[in-house]
Amino acid sequence: KGKCPEDGWDESTIELFLHELAIMDSNNFLGNCGVGEREGRVVSALVARRHYRLIHGIGRSGDISAVQPKAAGSSLLNKLTNSVVLDVIKLAGVRTVTSCFVVPMATGMSLTLCFLTLRHKRPKAKYIIWPRIDQKSCFKSMITAGFEPVVIENVLEGDELRTDLEAVEAKIKALGAENILCVHSTTSCFAPRVPDRLEELAVICANYDIPHIVNNAYGVQSSKCMHLIQQGARVGRIDAFVQSLDKNFMVPVGGAVIAGFNESFIQEISKMYPGRASASPSLDVLITLLSLGTSGYKKLLKERKEMFSYLSSELKKLADNHSERLLDTPHNPISLAMSLKNLDETNDSAVTQLGSMLFTRQVSGARVVPCGSVQTVNNYTFKGFMSHANDYPCAYLNAASAIGIKKQDVDVFLKRLDKCLKTFRKEAKQEKSLSDISDSNTATEQLE
Numbered sequence: 001k002g003k004c005p006e007d008g009w010d011e012s013t014i015e016l017f018l019h020e021l022a023i024m025d026s027n028n029f030l031g032n033c034g035v036g037e038r039e040g041r042v043v044s045a046l047v048a049r050r051h052y053r054l055i056h057g058i059g060r061s062g063d064i065s066a067v068q069p070k071a072a073g074s075s076l077l078n079k080l081t082n083s084v085v086l087d088v089i090k091l092a093g094v095r096t097v098t099s100c101f102v103v104p105m106a107t108g109m110s111l112t113l114c115f116l117t118l119r120h121k122r123p124k125a126k127y128i129i130w131p132r133i134d135q136k137s138c139f140k141s142m143i144t145a146g147f148e149p150v151v152i153e154n155v156l157e158g159d160e161l162r163t164d165l166e167a168v169e170a171k172i173k174a175l176g177a178e179n180i181l182c183v184h185s186t187t188s189c190f191a192p193r194v195p196d197r198l199e200e201l202a203v204i205c206a207n208y209d210i211p212h213i214v215n216n217a218y219g220v221q222s223s224k225c226m227h228l229i230q231q232g233a234r235v236g237r238i239d240a241f242v243q244s245l246d247k248n249f250m251v252p253v254g255g256a257v258i259a260g261f262n263e264s265f266i267q268e269i270s271k272m273y274p275g276r277a278s279a280s281p282s283l284d285v286l287i288t289l290l291s292l293g294t295s296g297y298k299k300l301l302k303e304r305k306e307m308f309s310y311l312s313s314e315l316k317k318l319a320d321n322h323s324e325r326l327l328d329t330p331h332n333p334i335s336l337a338m339s340l341k342n343l344d345e346t347n348d349s350a351v352t353q354l355g356s357m358l359f360t361r362q363v364s365g366a367r368v369v370p371c372g373s374v375q376t377v378n379n380y381t382f383k384g385f386m387s388h389a390n391d392y393p394c395a396y397l398n399a400a401s402a403i404g405i406k407k408q409d410v411d412v413f414l415k416r417l418d419k420c421l422k423t424f425r426k427e428a429k430q431e432k433s434l435s436d437i438s439d440s441n442t443a444t445e446q447l448e
Contacts, residue, residue, distance in 0.1 A: 015052075025056055027040030040056050056068055057277055063271045080286060093229075096234070097261060098261055100258060100260070103281075106255070113273060119181070129172065129183045130142065152168055156393075163201065191336055212237050215242060248403065249285050312336055318338075335398055343424060344371060366413070371391075
């Protein structure tokens with residue numbers, strides 16, 4: 001039926017299945033005689049085994065979803081993968097999604113493909129409305145497609161950075177709806193930014209007849225992010241949402257899923273992809289989902305949510321111990337932020353130094369965000385870059401509870417972070433003591 005099995009398959013069963021698919025491709029036929037320029041010839045046996053002899057890739061020159069007559073097995077692999085992934089997206093919370101396909105590009109280029117498809121529907125449009133999120137690939141996806149991003153600054157509500165809906169609507173009126181390609185919104189993001197107000201944006205897009213593309217990079221693992229997409233599609237307009245394979249399904253980098261609620265539009269996007277494509281991302285995610293089954297994937301989602309609560313409570317305790325605080329960002333279901341106000345006030349370079357210390361102590365993924373960083377991306381200057389705002393009130397550190405995280409990861413991270421912060425506190429006291437001694441000596445010399 002093309003659905004993900006409830007219970008995962010063992011490795012030998014999966015390998016047998018893949019070998020059966022491979023012998024349906026012409027390059028693996030006994031007695032095959034190939035006289036074309038692309039006949040699935042692979043000189044290295046190691047490379048052939050790495051790909052299970054599924055050499056032809058997916059799609060045809062005009063459509064990444066099309067069937068290849070000489071590669072029935074690879075074509076079937078492609079169809080099955082798209083069907084299984086669609087089933088898992090529904091399971092994760094977007095029940096009314098109708099179509100999706102795996103594309104062998106990461107999230108940024110997959111977003112670009114969506115924008116290029118919309119170009120043919122809205123030839124006069126040259127702007128993309130984009131509530132600010134400080135990730136270069138999101139911004140460059142619009143530039144690469146040949147459009148001008150219109151950056152909407154977020155509004156600060158408590159500690160959270162949220163979508164400025166009034167600014168979005170005002171900009172649509174100022175530019176004219178016909179000149180706007182789409183609204184490009186975001187779900188998963190680094191705290192203190194939180195997912196965009198998707199329902200309200202979807203209503204605005206429906207009212208002004210403007211397409212709506214959602215960057216759901218690592219949102220499949222979050223029921224809250226998926227609920228936002230489902231609700232947005234129910235009350236307004238969402239044309240497509242894009243998610244990363246590696247961030248949501250724990251496979252190598254290099255693939256994404258483009259999904260939506262209108263099957264014909266998703267097919268248009270797939271036809272926009274020029275040429276055939278690598279089957280590796282499709283193969284990786286199919287193997288992974290067959291080995292997990294829906295029960296295994298649900299278990300991972302449940303564990304991630306539990307680890308988020310654990311990380312939140314333990315990071316709050318650590319923050320209190322160091323006279324910092326866990327920023328209050330209840331609308332972000334994946335990422336947390338801890339202030340580094342005292343560290344920042346003590347030493348201008350201390351915040352970035354903390355990031356280096358954590359990295360050299362084998363803590364990966366934690367982000368330290370100083371105040372006032374400026375960065376230019378494709379001739380656009382972002383003030384307060386990485387903080388999603390021009391002037392966020394304090395420096396901070398990010399940590400995320402993403403799919404696959406274990407209690408041991410959280411415990412080791414907290415232990416090493418605590419040790420680094422104690423080292424800074426100790427060095428600050430030593431510097432203060434030296435400064436006091438120096439001031440005392442200067443005063444004595446003046447008296448003499």
